[in-house]
Amino acid sequence: MDILVTGGTGFLGTALSQRLESEGHTVVRLGSRDYDLTHPDALEAFVGRRYDQIYHLAAWTQAGDFCLHHPGEQWIKNQQINTNVLAWWQRRQPQAKLIAMGTSCAYSCDHELSEENYLVGLPVDSLFTYAMTKRMLYVGLQSMHKQFGLRYLCLVPSTLYGPGYHTDGRQMHFIFDLIRKILSAQLHGSPVVLWGDGHQKRELVFIDDFVGISLNLAESCDNLLINIGAGVEHSIREFAKAICDLTGYDYQLIQYDRTKYVGALSKCLSIGRLQQALPNQKMTLLRDGLARTIAWFQERPTILQAA
Numbered sequence: 001m002d003i004l005v006t007g008g009t010g011f012l013g014t015a016l017s018q019r020l021e022s023e024g025h026t027v028v029r030l031g032s033r034d035y036d037l038t039h040p041d042a043l044e045a046f047v048g049r050r051y052d053q054i055y056h057l058a059a060w061t062q063a064g065d066f067c068l069h070h071p072g073e074q075w076i077k078n079q080q081i082n083t084n085v086l087a088w089w090q091r092r093q094p095q096a097k098l099i100a101m102g103t104s105c106a107y108s109c110d111h112e113l114s115e116e117n118y119l120v121g122l123p124v125d126s127l128f129t130y131a132m133t134k135r136m137l138y139v140g141l142q143s144m145h146k147q148f149g150l151r152y153l154c155l156v157p158s159t160l161y162g163p164g165y166h167t168d169g170r171q172m173h174f175i176f177d178l179i180r181k182i183l184s185a186q187l188h189g190s191p192v193v194l195w196g197d198g199h200q201k202r203e204l205v206f207i208d209d210f211v212g213i214s215l216n217l218a219e220s221c222d223n224l225l226i227n228i229g230a231g232v233e234h235s236i237r238e239f240a241k242a243i244c245d246l247t248g249y250d251y252q253l254i255q256y257d258r259t260k261y262v263g264a265l266s267k268c269l270s271i272g273r274l275q276q277a278l279p280n281q282k283m284t285l286l287r288d289g290l291a292r293t294i295a296w297f298q299e300r301p302t303i304l305q306a307a
């Protein structure tokens with residue numbers, strides 16, 4: 001198939017594109033440096049080819065407290081990116097199926113995190129704007145389907161982890177930050193101070209699992225929103241303990257800064273729809289996924305110097 005991937009230079013886009021190429025597909029990977037999607041005509045260079053699938057991964061965001069401090073820019077840029085991509089899809093590539101990424105942050109903490117509640121209630125305040133742009137992306141997909149009959153799939157990932165994360169100083173998702181802090185402490189003797197009291201819970205999905213699931217769902221499901229989670233969450237303390245076990249760092253040395261921002265206290269997606277679509281899906285064990293992620297960090301000591 002001919003496949004175009006926006007956000008193809010990102011953490012997920014890189015892994016996804018590599019997998020698609022390894023399966024023999026022709027993949028066009030876009031990053032912001034060459035194709036800034038906030039510009040309405042950024043995709044006009046790609047009108048000569050008819051794509052079978054468009055994976056729309058591009059989003060202007062980072063982890064940590066980035067969303068808290070950039071709501072205005074996030075609104076403008078992400079709305080521009082999503083509108084430009086959807087408009088191009090409708091005008092120029094209506095034969096393509098568009099697979100877009102939602103976010104678990106779009107859910108309200110007051111409701112079960114199941115697909116029918118994606119647009120119900122209000123997202124958490126600190127992530128509100130980013131979350132709403134993802135909700136609007138889903139509304140856009142539904143609208144394109146309703147009026148023009150275009151085919152879409154909207155996937156809602158839990159936090160992804162695995163080898164291949166950013167090395168350019170962007171704010172990291174908690175699990176990478178945790179690994180980096182612990183490995184840096186081992187190398188340089190720096191203290192490990194984690195945000196919050198460590199009791200907040202998170203769910204992780206290994207990047208290769210997510211890519212495999214996305215490819216399967218892209219083949220088998222149309223015009224749906226589907227959560228992709230592991231179905232189980234762990235506290236930050238449990239993640240820290242597992243990393244200490246794998247690295248040999250003394251868990252008792254870890255400190256907690258209760259004054260720092262931690263986001264939602266619990267975030268575990270309902271995965272009934274995923275289980276129905278892919279009943280035999282197996283997930284990488286947390287310990288194995290962490291071991292591979294830690295090994296990737298250990299091969300990149302420059303990231304560890306920055307902690």
Ligand SMILES: NC(=O)c1ccc[n+]([C@@H]2O[C@H](COP(=O)([O-])OP(=O)(O)OC[C@H]3O[C@@H](n4cnc5c(N)ncnc54)[C@H](OP(=O)(O)O)[C@@H]3O)[C@@H](O)[C@H]2O)c1
Nearest residue numbers: 007008009010011012031032036037057058059101159160
């Ligand atoms: N990673 C997760 O745990 C997670 C969880 C839930 C949802 N998601 C969603 O999954 C998607 C991919 O996530 P990710 O972790 O791979 O994110 P990422 O590493 O931050 O990648 C974001 C991508 O978007 C591109 N981008 C940003 N601004 C752009 C612009 N103005 N024009 C064109 N491209 C632009 C970036 O290009 P450059 O790098 O070239 O600037 C990069 O390729 C995102 O939509 C994200 O919201 C991810």
